[in-house]
Amino acid sequence: MSTEGRMLLLGPRFWGDFSSFFVSWFNKGRLLVSLFQVPMKMPLKKVSLGSRVQEIVEEEEEPSLLDLPELALECILERLSPAGLCSMAGVCSSLRDKCRSDHLWERHLKQKWGRVIGESAHKEWQWHIASSKRLSLLDQRNQKGFIGSLNSTWPFCWFKPKSESRRKPTTCLPVDSIMALYLSLESGKFSFPAQVYNRENGHVGFMLSCYDAQLSYDSKTDTFQARYSPFARQTIEQSILWERLRAPPVDTPANVLHTTDCLNDLKPGDHIEIQWRRSKEFPYGWWYAVVGHQELCDGNENRCRCRHNDTIVLEFSQYTPGSRWRQTIINRKDHREVGNEADGFYGGIRKLYKAEEISKWKQLWPNQIVD
Known part of the structure; x- marks a missing residue:
């Protein structure tokens, strides 16, 4: 093969097209049959030799996904959906370890969540990890902890691969993996x-x-349930859409006064x-406003x-x-x-510097002025 041909074969475009082909087959459910389920017994071929009939084992080697170069296999896994990765992880122990790698799930976590x-959600997740590990140490035989409950939603993720011995225990998903965080959010x-x-x-107020x-997610409706402070008039709200949510922009708890550093600007x-x-008993909310002119200023720049x-x-x-809510002076x-x-x-x-933050507030503007 010429040098140019080898470069074309080993180039990223080749592996990209190659992995796309395999992913399309996998999504159609063909790979599980054609590549992974290697028969335990080879087909027999009868050969007649005089008066006797002998059975000769005809050895046939089935291709395996694991025979692919590491780069090609990685390209395929990177193109799988979360459900595809979970299905692929049930094939064998080698693919199981590869399919739950943090770098594969980090992209899915960032893309959807x-x-x-x-930062506050990640801190709470770390607390859950530490708590789960403590419970595991207290009773390692009891597998009904926080992460174990994921089995009810994603049971196929934890099935022991068919190619492994039934006497071997199923390997549990590491509680501190990004895959565990993703599936915990999804479920x-x-x-x-x-x-x-x-x-x-x-509500107008x-x-x-x-x-x-x-917030907790409902994958069936693709909406969220919110639980607010117990001091609020309504503590639980259902069917919240994605566009009404955001990550906290500052690391200030709702009952703590935020330190302002933009007053001079x-x-x-x-x-x-x-x-x-x-009132003093309630937590803070963040309210949108625009800096206005003083009463005696005509607004001329x-x-x-x-x-x-x-x-x-x-x-x-x-x-x-x-309205008494129209203005305030600080x-x-x-x-x-x-x-x-x-x-x-x-x-x-907090001053808003990013155009997308300002644009989001304008999208939420009420259809009519509030009294």
């Missing part, structure tokens, strides 16, 4: 902290706000989120001195002019939680 899984067994826009199905909640027209809570004023005007334009020099039991309490501020 990256927008709603933040709804792991509820994670995130934030919900316009809570309580867009929560328009253009975002509140912390514990704020000027009219800036987009911000500010903490607000109904050449004459505006609002950014040098000690006070900052925040406009909540979803409320009608004259102190640039000495900002802390301000408010009262009648109007609620305003807390920390």
Whole structure:
């Protein structure tokens, strides 16, 4: 074979097309039959020799996916869906180990869950891992722990490969693997902290706000259930769509005042989120607002001195002019939680720099001004 031909054969384009071919066959269910289920007994061929008939074993070697070069096999596995990886993992121990590799599942986790899984969710997952390991040490014979419950949703993942002896125990999925995290999220067994826009199905009292909640996923409806603070009027909300969720943008618990570091930079027209809570007993939610002009400023850019004023005007334009919720004023020099039991309490501020964050709030804008 010429040098050019060998380069073409070993190039990434070849392996990409080659792996796509195998994946298409796998998705049709043919590979399991044609490649993996090697017959235990070879076919027999009868040969007549005079008066006797002898049975001669005709040896036939079936091709195996594991005979492929490592690069080709890796390309195939990278193109499989999560369900495909789980099915492939049930073929044999070698493929099982490869199919649950973190680098394969990390892409699936980021692609589906990256927008709603933040640092707080990963921390809670680590806590679950540590808790599960402690329970395992207390009673290693009891396999009904947190990760063991995944069997009810993805049972085919844990089946012992047919090619292995029935006397060998089934290998459990490592609790600290990314595959375990993905399947726990997918099955709804792991509820994670995130934030919900316009809570309580867009109730008028929560328009253009975002509140912390514990979310669990329902794969049948592709929606979420949210559990809010027990102080809320409605603590559980069902059928929440993906577009109403986000990962917490800052690592500040809902009952803690956020440390504001952008006060000196704020000027009219800036987009911000500010903490607000109904009373001292309630957790904070994040509310969208825009920095406005001072009362005596005409808004002319050449004459505006609002950014040098000690006070900052925040406009909540979803409320009608004259509403007590339309505006609030904070102190640039000495900002802390301000408010009262009648109007609620305003807390920390974060300035929005990313266009996608601002665009998201505009998409949630109510159809009509709120009184």
